Each structure stands twice: as C-alpha cells, then as structure tokens.
Amino acid sequence: MACRRGFLFATWDTEAPALEDYLGEIAWYLDAILDCGAGEWEVCGPPQRVRTKGNWKIPTDNFAGDGYHMRTTHQIALDQGIYGDTLADGTRGRAGTDLVAVNIATPAGHSVRAGYVVESGLSLEDRDLTAPQYPGYPPERWAELTAAQTPEQVRFTSHCEVAHGVVFPNTVFLSVAHDRAVGEDTDPLTRYLVVRSHVPVSARETECLYWTLAPTAMDTEWRRRSYRFQARTQSAGGILFEMDDFENFARIDAALARSAPGRGGPVDLTLGVGRSTPARGFPGPARAEVATLSEHNQRAFYQRWSTLMGELP
Secondary structure (H helix, E strand, O other): OEEEOOEEEOOOOOOOOOHHHHHOOHHHHHHHHHHOOOOOEEEOOOOEEEEEEOOOHHHHHHHHHOOOOHHHHOHHHHHOOOOOOEOOOOOEOOOOEEEEEEEEEOOOOOEEEEEEEEEOOOOHHHOOOOOOOOOOOOHHHHHHHOOOOOHHHHHHHOOEEEEEEEEOOOEEEEEEEEOHHHOOOOOOOEEEEEEEEEEEEEOOEEEEEEEEEEEOOOOHHHHHHHHHHHHHHOOOOOOOOHHHHHHHHHHHHHHHHOOOHHHOOOOOOOOOOOOOEEOOOOOOOOEEEEOOOOOHHHHHHHHHHHHHHOOOO
C-alpha cells in the first residue's frame, strides 16, 4: 500500500513496482488537476455505490476517452442545457466558441481526455494564457486557486471545461463544469471532481464506487453546490448521464454475451486513426493528440490489458 496526495493505492502483487513508477506520466496530469484547486481537497460525504450490468472494462472504457457518445446517449442532457449557455467569465451565451479535445494516453494504459473552450476558428495554441480561465470556478478566485500550479500546469488546465481519464486498470476520474440546469436559475457555472473505482463483481457485473472532492479553499456554499451538481448528474442516483450510461453498459453486455466479440472475435477500435494531429507545444508528458472523436485512449487501455493478460483462451 502507498499514499499519494491523500489517495491510498493498494495491490496484492508483492512484486508490483513502486507507486511513482507505476503511475509514471499520468501523475503529472493528476497533480495538475489537483493543484488547480489550490492543492487541498476534502471528500464530500460517504462514497456512493451502485452495481451495473457489464464487465468492469465497459465503464472504464467510457472514461478513457469517450467523447463520441455525447450527442446520442446524452442528447437529452444537452437539450436540457446541462452544459448551459454560461461562459467561463460568468456571462450568458456560448455563441462563438468551440470545444477542442486533446486525448493523452500512456503505454501503461493510463489516459486523459481534456476538452477546451476556445473562440470559434481558433486553435488550442491561440488561448490567451496571459489571462487564464477556469470554467466552473468563480473568476475572482482564479488567481488564488491556481497559485499552486506551475506555468506548464496552467497551460494544461486553462480554458479546460472537462477532463476525464483512467488510472489503469480500474480507477477513473472526471472534472467538469456544469450549469444551472441542475440547480437554480441563479446558480453559476460550477465544477465538480469525482473519482470512481470499478470493481468486478463477476465477469458480467461491476460495482461502481464514487468519491466527490471539493477544494477546501472554496467556501461552504460553493462546496455544497459542487456536490449537489455531481449528485444530480454523474452519480448513482443522478437524473442525467448515469441512467443513460448504465443502459448502454447493460446492452453492450447483452450483445457481447451472444456475439462474435464475446466469443473472442475482433473488435473495431480504429476511430480517429490517421485523423488526429499531435498537440503542438502541449505541456504534459505522453503522446497528446488533438481529436474530438477518437479511440486513441481506448487503444492504449486495451493494449495494456492484453499485454498483462497474455494469450487468452
């Protein structure tokens, strides 16, 4: 067992590498996300628990880099305004902005997908980093909340509306800013950070455990709103997202149980191959590709899993 940034990591493998060696490049991204909250966090409430149909790799795959299901699986959430029409500076209306995604994967199977809000027609490199923006945090607190960050971390987190990924094999995280659609009309764009563990119950059932974190530097009301937004959207009892995803997981499980992939046939994970471009000047380690829709991260996850499993029956 080892502790890092307050997180406990454990394994039954007596020959496992040291934690820092195991995390490798993903540690840089975890630090950047945690340092964005001034470096000190608290756990909000007890862990949430729910069981879902499907092998543990299905929900983990979803967090690795899955951006292509939003417009279908979660269309109702978009129609409800869950991402709202609030800009990072608190003004209303998102006309004239695009979401540019970067997919980062490591040979160890870890991954991050980060989505950035930029002015339409501009690239990620065109962000104004002389005035960093942190959607979901109060603009008047930006300087304070990022004081613990390095310039490279600022380049990764500035203008970032959503970041999610996997610490291989079954720990996932999501940092995202949501709007008043799950609160009051007066609620500002608010960020939450949730860490999950996908624990196999059987080959076809998984228990998901959720821990919601909030920066201790934020006031009590903000932390309560952040927790409320997470509980209402991306949680076991949420009114959006999870019911959609769990339905997908169950259907994927049912399809795999009676299909060629379930019997060891090939699975197509080629989305984005040859279409993405390297993220020029990206500050973090590992290979980073600019592509809103890509399975770059899933390929790294399954390659690592396959390497560890060896030849399967």
